[in-house]
Amino acid sequence: MERLRDLSCEPARLxxxxxVAEQPLHRALGLTDGELHRIRDLLxxxxxxxxxxxxxxxxxxxxxxxxxxxxxxxxxxSGERVLQGxxxxxxxxxxxxxxxxxxKVESHNHPSAVEPFQGAATGVGGILRDIVAMGARPIAxxxxxxxxxxxxMFKRAVAGIAHYGxxxxxxxxxxxxxxxxxxxxxxxxNAMCLGLLPVERLTRARARGSGNxxxxxxxxxxxxxxxxxxxxxxxxxxxxxxxxxxSVQVGDPFxxxxxxxxxxxxxxxxxxxxxxxxxxxxxASALAEMARDGAGxxxxxxxxxxxxxxxxxxxxxxxxxxxxxxxxxxPGRLAEVQAVLDKWELHHAVIGSVSNTGDLRCFFxxxxxxxxxxxxxxxxCPRYEVEQEPRPPRARTAIAAANxxxxxxxxxxxxxxxxxxxxxxxxxxxxxxxxLPSYRGLAISLDGPPVGELDPFVxxxxxxLGAARNVACAGGEPLALTDCLNFGNPEKPEIGWELxxxxxxxxxxxxxxxxxxxxxxxxxxxxxxxRAIPPTxxxxxxxxxxxxxxxxxxxxxxxxxxxxxxxxxxxxxxxLIEFLWRSAPVLSLAHDLSDGGLERAIAEAAAWSGTETKxxxxxxxxxAAAVLAVSADQAAGLGWERLxxxxxxx
Amino acid sequence: xxxxxxxxxxxxxxxxxxGVNCEAETARALERVGLDxxxxxxxxxxxxxxxxxxxxxxxxxxxxxxxxAGALAAKDPLIAELGAAAERGxxxxxxxxxxxxxxxxxxxxxxxxxxxGLARNRMPxxxxxxxxxxxxxxxxxxxxxxxxLEPGTVVPLPVAHGEGRFTARxxxxxxxxxxxxxxxxxxxxxxxxxxxxxxxxxxxxEAAVAAVCNAAGNVLALMPHPERAQDAGAVSRSVGGAxxxxxxxxHAAGPGLFLFEALARHILEA
Numbered sequence: 001m002e003r004l005r006d007l008s009c010e011p012a013r014l015x016x017x018x019x020v021a022e023q024p025l026h027r028a029l030g031l032t033d034g035e036l037h038r039i040r041d042l043l044x045x046x047x048x049x050x051x052x053x054x055x056x057x058x059x060x061x062x063x064x065x066x067x068x069x070x071x072x073x074x075x076x077x078s079g080e081r082v083l084q085g086x087x088x089x090x091x092x093x094x095x096x097x098x099x100x101x102x103x104k105v106e107s108h109n110h111p112s113a114v115e116p117f118q119g120a121a122t123g124v125g126g127i128l129r130d131i132v133a134m135g136a137r138p139i140a141x142x143x144x145x146x147x148x149x150x151x152x153m154f155k156r157a158v159a160g161i162a163h164y165g166x167x168x169x170x171x172x173x174x175x176x177x178x179x180x181x182x183x184x185x186x187x188x189x190n191a192m193c194l195g196l197l198p199v200e201r202l203t204r205a206r207a208r209g210s211g212n213x214x215x216x217x218x219x220x221x222x223x224x225x226x227x228x229x230x231x232x233x234x235x236x237x238x239x240x241x242x243x244x245x246x247s248v249q250v251g252d253p254f255x256x257x258x259x260x261x262x263x264x265x266x267x268x269x270x271x272x273x274x275x276x277x278x279x280x281x282x283x284a285s286a287l288a289e290m291a292r293d294g295a296g297x298x299x300x301x302x303x304x305x306x307x308x309x310x311x312x313x314x315x316x317x318x319x320x321x322x323x324x325x326x327x328x329x330x331p332g333r334l335a336e337v338q339a340v341l342d343k344w345e346l347h348h349a350v351i352g353s354v355s356n357t358g359d360l361r362c363f364f365x366x367x368x369x370x371x372x373x374x375x376x377x378x379x380x381c382p383r384y385e386v387e388q389e390p391r392p393p394r395a396r397t398a399i400a401a402a403n404x405x406x407x408x409x410x411x412x413x414x415x416x417x418x419x420x421x422x423x424x425x426x427x428x429x430x431x432x433x434x435x436l437p438s439y440r441g442l443a444i445s446l447d448g449p450p451v452g453e454l455d456p457f458v459x460x461x462x463x464x465l466g467a468a469r470n471v472a473c474a475g476g477e478p479l480a481l482t483d484c485l486n487f488g489n490p491e492k493p494e495i496g497w498e499l500x501x502x503x504x505x506x507x508x509x510x511x512x513x514x515x516x517x518x519x520x521x522x523x524x525x526x527x528x529x530x531r532a533i534p535p536t537x538x539x540x541x542x543x544x545x546x547x548x549x550x551x552x553x554x555x556x557x558x559x560x561x562x563x564x565x566x567x568x569x570x571x572x573x574x575x576l577i578e579f580l581w582r583s584a585p586v587l588s589l590a591h592d593l594s595d596g597g598l599e600r601a602i603a604e605a606a607a608w609s610g611t612e613t614k615x616x617x618x619x620x621x622x623x624a625a626a627v628l629a630v631s632a633d634q635a636a637g638l639g640w641e642r643l644x645x646x647x648x649x650x
Numbered sequence: 651x652x653x654x655x656x657x658x659x660x661x662x663x664x665x666x667x668x669g670v671n672c673e674a675e676t677a678r679a680l681e682r683v684g685l686d687x688x689x690x691x692x693x694x695x696x697x698x699x700x701x702x703x704x705x706x707x708x709x710x711x712x713x714x715x716x717x718x719a720g721a722l723a724a725k726d727p728l729i730a731e732l733g734a735a736a737e738r739g740x741x742x743x744x745x746x747x748x749x750x751x752x753x754x755x756x757x758x759x760x761x762x763x764x765x766x767g768l769a770r771n772r773m774p775x776x777x778x779x780x781x782x783x784x785x786x787x788x789x790x791x792x793x794x795x796x797x798x799l800e801p802g803t804v805v806p807l808p809v810a811h812g813e814g815r816f817t818a819r820x821x822x823x824x825x826x827x828x829x830x831x832x833x834x835x836x837x838x839x840x841x842x843x844x845x846x847x848x849x850x851x852x853x854x855x856e857a858a859v860a861a862v863c864n865a866a867g868n869v870l871a872l873m874p875h876p877e878r879a880q881d882a883g884a885v886s887r888s889v890g891g892a893x894x895x896x897x898x899x900x901h902a903a904g905p906g907l908f909l910f911e912a913l914a915r916h917i918l919e920a
Contacts, residue, residue, distance in 0.1 A: 409776065418675075418709075420881065423883045
């Protein structure tokens, strides 16, 4: 066994991560004293600084879900369509005809708070690579944005999303935008991507086959984003957040596009045994995930193509430089893999090999820098049962006027049509993409709780129901969900309670709909100076449209305008959603009632249809859930008891 | 994408410079009208370009739009080869970023010097990238790509760009191109009047010009995206008129297909 370099007497080597003087290294890295003891116990020795840096990243909340994992078990995640549930780069469901859909929503809140353009852009880039790592071609992006106001920060985030999505040629087809003072210092940038793949191309991250080669390809590695997962994503922001700017990654969609095409060509050719993106915590996370099921990986960090001189081994290991992927390749296929990567003019290098030791062993110029059983980094990540203490009920805050204004100026900056699949575009409920060459389609929505909702259970349930109702209004049968849980510091009992309650709300709504949550992400520590954001679970829903030629579009002259009402319970709401998608083929329009109520929903439906019309608003529109338009002769045959006709299209 | 219904006599290269991202749907539109489309990537030998009967430069962000959109791509050896093909009369269509490349290289409107440019959009109260459906009106011209439609026909097409304003240092240059019949498509209202104002003229283009061709009519720089309008179902509800009504039929031929049909007819009848 190679001798481990003793770095513990060289504290200066990690000094760029120790901005606060006179504190122990593990604390500067974001590890608690207890976690340091656990590392010592598990390793049976003192970790060196390289190893400590790797542990700090993998055991961060962002990578390790140490506060949220026990709670997330509550979510239903199985079903006959599920090909891949939580735990991989993205969830994957079978949509029939030999096709599958990979999708996931992920947060990039803290980087966006520090530098909104690059933070949002790399949020898009990161979620794209997660989808590509499953062997899927990204075909749609959606964004959940919550900001204090539509000011400079917000505009820069929108520009960042447009920059990355437009340049890579992935249409941005939906999402939600909310302005609320509560997000003034903790903006939320959640990005969802959906990709399409033939079922048999499903690719996973787990390394297979001792002796297979580990190939790193894409962009070169630099010092950008060092410590992003632990420093940015897993701590509260406070005064001086600007000093964290060096931890924000910089995106390059130009390379991102080449990376997508090269990766899919590798997958199509059957040239890779597994694929993993280099996201949060860079190589450390990618390699630990690959090695977790007992395979083991040996990596030579001096082989990594660099863009900066004199990088330390630990810097190379945890750099979050964007547009990089890691593939496991059988030695006999290496030449073909290299030919594909050369064709796309991407950097690439064999940086290691798969072993059978179960260890993640990192070398630099022959020296062993660190050796950690991979399972310690992933499976042995500490799990904390969060303390829970109900927060006293608070009054809903007022809805900011900016929320009532048209959002067209936002999505007009996004390319909504590239790839030419978009049948129904942003602006009303869910977008619909056609599954060429068939007439089947996908309806997709990303939705959060109503503005100002402070009850976490209601927030969770309404996020799910809102997303599913949007999909149903566009003619889609909801199939599966993905969730991004944006909360404050889970070490505070009232936040722990909010998190648990919101997960319960999501779980009950998902169960009522009979659909699983197949992927997701947790963004905790959304606090500034001790003030947390409201509980904000943001949920993506994917639905199947049987025939894109028969989806609700716009109302026509002579149509009856109806309001569908439903009770507040998740069961009644779920029943309404089923009614909506089942009725969709005969409806000329269906539109979900969101925060603005019935009057606003009718105004939006009229604008979408291009025909103003007069309706009589019910005196008491309580329970109103959707506006429908249908030809007069069909109106009687709709199978929903609580339908109220409020007018007809002139 | 390759192996369409066309014969090898009707092969069209979809030229993909690094950063181009509309290659797949552009190839699909070409195959749809019976041409054999092949994505031709920048890493292939330039000499292989001569095998094709026509060329399309699709949309995207070639060379990251560095300096100006299309400026670096215009210096690519592939473009010099396309210039030679243009002189021999082969048809070349540049869409959006492809149009920017053709303008930056001087292939459009033709001649020895770069005469016109595609400047940043000029829009009231906003800057940058702008995506929406607009209408264009077919003008009288010798352009190959609009030869199948009568002058005056109004067609909805989507635009999506940040630098799409046709302009020139000489204020008489664009009007002269209009008079010379080298502006085969201009932004228009749904009723067919030339669109002077935003958003019908989505970028402030001089004389509402949406496309410029060379004097011979075989090279066209087109800012809207016809390949995104190849299916009727893609047409926005906001478009209105006959195309808006037809948008219920998802796979029926869309309003953008006519440019590709004209290309196919030109090649197959040559």
